[in-house]
Amino acid sequence: MSIRYGLLALLDHGPRYGSQLRTEFEARTGATWPLNIGQVYTTLSRLERDGLIVPAEGGDAKQQLYSITDAGRRELAEWYTRPVDRTQPARDELSIKLAMAVGTPGVDIRAVIQNQRRHSLAALQDYTRLKSRALAAGPDNSDDIAWLLVLEQLIFAAEAETRWLDHCESRLVRLAAALGDRPKPPPPPAPSAEPATHPAPRQEIS
Template sequence: MSIRYGLLALLERGPMYGYQLRSAFEESIGATWPLNIGQVYTTLGRLVRDELVESLPEHEAGQRPYRITEAGRTELVGWFETAIGRIDRPRDELTIKLALALATPGIDVDRVVHTQRAASKRALQEFVRRKIRDTRADNVSGRLVLDAMIFQTEAEIRWLDHCAESIGGSDPRPGAEQP
C-alpha cells in the first residue's frame, strides 16, 4: 500500500492537515487498513523534503495544513498512469512462510496450512459482514476495496486447498473425500 501516493491523491482535493488526511484515507478505503498518524506525518515530511508537498502556516489551533505542489501533481499523474506489476508488490509473507515450513525439519506443514485456512475463512466472513453493514451507496471506493479483500481471501483459501493437496496432507474443506 502506497501511503505516499495516497496522501498525494488526497491533497489533490485541497489542503489538509495530518488528521484530516488520516480520516480521508481510511474513509476512501473503507477502513480496511488503519493508518497510523505517525506514518502520515513521517510520509508528509518526506513529501515536503522531495518538494512534492508544501506545508502551509499553522492555523490558530496549531494544525499545519499541507498542499500538493506541481511536482507532486506530476508524480501523482505518473503513478495513476503506470500499471503496478506483480514484482512491485510487497513480498507475500504467507507464501514465504509455507515455503520455509516445507524446508524446516520438525514443522507440521499440514497444520500450518490448516491454521492459516481457518484464519482466512474467519477473515472472509468478517469482510462479507462489513460489506453487508456498509450500505452507503456513496462509498463506492470503500465497497471496491472490500470486494478486492474478499476476492483475494477467496483466492488465498483456494491456494491453501491446493497446497494441502500438493503436500499430501488432508483436504481442509469440510466433507472433502480423502484420495
C-alpha cells in the first residue's frame, strides 16, 4: 500500500512518467526500498483502474504520462491524516525465527541471537555513517530531508532490534537458570514383581 500512496503523492506535484516516478521515489527514500519498473507500472495500472489517476496529454511515443485525479487527491489527503494501522503488524522474519528456534533440538538459539546482533550492529553503524555524511553535506532540498527522515527511522529500528535481542538473551539465561534450580522429579518406581501363584493342592476324595 505504501507504494500506491507514494506514487500518488509524487503525482500530486504534477504529471509524471513511470520512469520518473521510480527515480523520484528512490530519491526520496535513498533507495532503501528500490522499485523495479514493472512494479511501478503494475501499481499505476491499478491506480488508473480505481479512477485515482488518468493518462495525461503531452507524453512522448515511448512513455505514457500520468496525472492524478480529484478522487486521487481526496484519497491521498485521507492517507496523510489516517494513522498507520499497528493492530495487525506485518510478519517479522526475525521474530518468527526465534519463536521457532525455542525448544528446537539441535538449534543453539543464543548463537542465532548473537549472529543477528552482529548483523544489526553493523547495519546500525552503516546507517549512522550515512547520516553523518548527509548532515555534513547539508540538506539542500526536500529529497535530502526525506532521506534523512528515512535514515533516522532505520537507525531507531536497528537500535530497538539490538535492545530486543539483548532482552531475549537475558530472558533465556534467566529461564535456563530457573529450570536448572528446580528439583528433579524422582524417578518412577520400578514395577513390582507379581507374586508367584501356585495351584491349590488337590484333595483326595475317599
